[in-house]
Amino acid sequence: MNDKLNEIFADMFDLDLSEVGDDLTPQDVELWDSLNHLKLVTAIEETFRITFSMEEVNAIDSLRKLRVLVKEHMGSSTCSPLYAAGVS
């Protein structure tokens, strides 16, 4: 999961994998603006088949935070209401 997440992150913000580290925040990454933030979140939701709440989306302020949230979601069995309804 960690590798895949780094890959998506690097891809989205046009970074080399070696540059990707957990301390990165929107201030450090040039392309991490509000629109790309949502694109990043969507890409991760699609890849890992998880859904963040709006509150979580707004709380993601670093790659570390994002990684923690992904882990939490992957660990729990609750999935999005839409996925649960078989609508994806």
Next chain:
Amino acid sequence: MIFVALSLRELAPRLYYQFASLGEEEKNSEFCRIIQHLRDWTEAARQTTDALLLISNFSSPPYNQLGIADLKLANGETEFYLRLNLALMELFRADSRANLFDLDRVLSRFGKIRACNPQMHYLARMEWHERLLPYIADELFRYINALLGRSKKCLVVDLDNTLWGGVLGEEGPEGVAIGHSGPQAEAYQAFQHAILALKQSGIILAINSKNNRDEVVELFETREMPLKLDDFSAIEINWNHKHENLKRIAESLNIGADSLVFVDDNPAECALVRELLPQVKVIELPRDPAHFPDLMKSLPDFEKLEISREDRDKAKQYLENRQRSEYQESIGSLEGYLRELKTEITIRAPAQSDAARIHQLFSKTNQFNLTTKRYAPGDIEKFLSDSKHVMRVVDVKDRFGELGTVGLVLMDVADTVAHIDSFMLSCRAMGRQIETAIMNSLKQDYLQMGRYHAFLCNYVPTKKNKPVEEFYESQGFTLLEKRPSGEKLYRLSAADSRLDECSHITVTAEGQDNE
């Protein structure tokens, strides 16, 4: 093209969020405000651009605020959306520039509950789910296809396991599945209805099948089916290769092979046609006939912005064409035949109501087209209204019936010279010297009456307009220059203009210009 996607949530949030609390007066005034707003917007866009305008209707939300009881209410939410969309449809119905985009249907097809990601809506005001976008794009493609004149003209179908279930040669006419005798039969029946609907929209139908012709005729005569043999304008039932049959079909209908869509259930036949006649669009049917009807309806290839009178009558006209060639054979000489056809043409200034047909001629005429300029509805509107352009359309009829509006001339005029920008004739009107009759009339009206000193014009070669390469030479024009591209420039002065013999055609020229 300008595409406007409308959302009541954005345009009138009170209606969207508070519908249940609004009074009658407020609902009505919002209704009028929205329609007026769109009318104003369309008018402003019309004035400032030449683009085709594509305006969506409103998609009703997945749930009513008042639930199922809303359906009993007068002017409830359900009715409000229906009325709003009806008003939009009426607003653009007779408009050749502004077209309705049926967003509500696209969203329904996709699933309204999935069409919006509510989180993305609240986070970013995103109206649509990302996954809906390809469906919107598909629908837009239908309009683009039609606008660019890329629509196909003819559907060619195989027979066994395509129009009916089973192999006629094995099952016999009574054995094949069609009608209401079972699920298979009903699916093929529905498929035939879908094909018949295409014919109503002006698509020519043809048969390309490996079969014994007599057996097929017997089946059409004995079994009750939506499609009759007379619905097909070209029929190739034999044991030849299908790509060769397709070439013959294109030739007999006088259209290009790239105007054909071929439908067959056999993967090998499909592959062979794709390989040997790649211009033809090949649709390989899925294994289960249950999917055939919707597959046919979902094809973007036959889309057109409007169905004209010519479209509705097209199949009849091809039938009349067949009668014409039989008549020609019975008379023998071409001259005698042309005289006996009693062709009458009317050359007239177009009305606003001709705009759709004019666009069709510009976008679909390939062979008899001297310059092949593909003008958009916005350009056509300009030609109809400004005084720098003169347009003439040509209606044709003969002893067998009406051919409809089949000819078009566009000139842009300066002080003493008229430049013939476009000169075209639909393929079904070719070969009877109608072009000469039109040119004679132009010479009379514009040169010999002293209105202009000369015509200037050009021929621009394309893959398909070889038949008219020498057209201007044949009409007495002087070749001024031949460019390396093959383009030829011509001039005809009033002093040199003479009329060519064309007495077998009766010409009525009406509606002079108001310059």
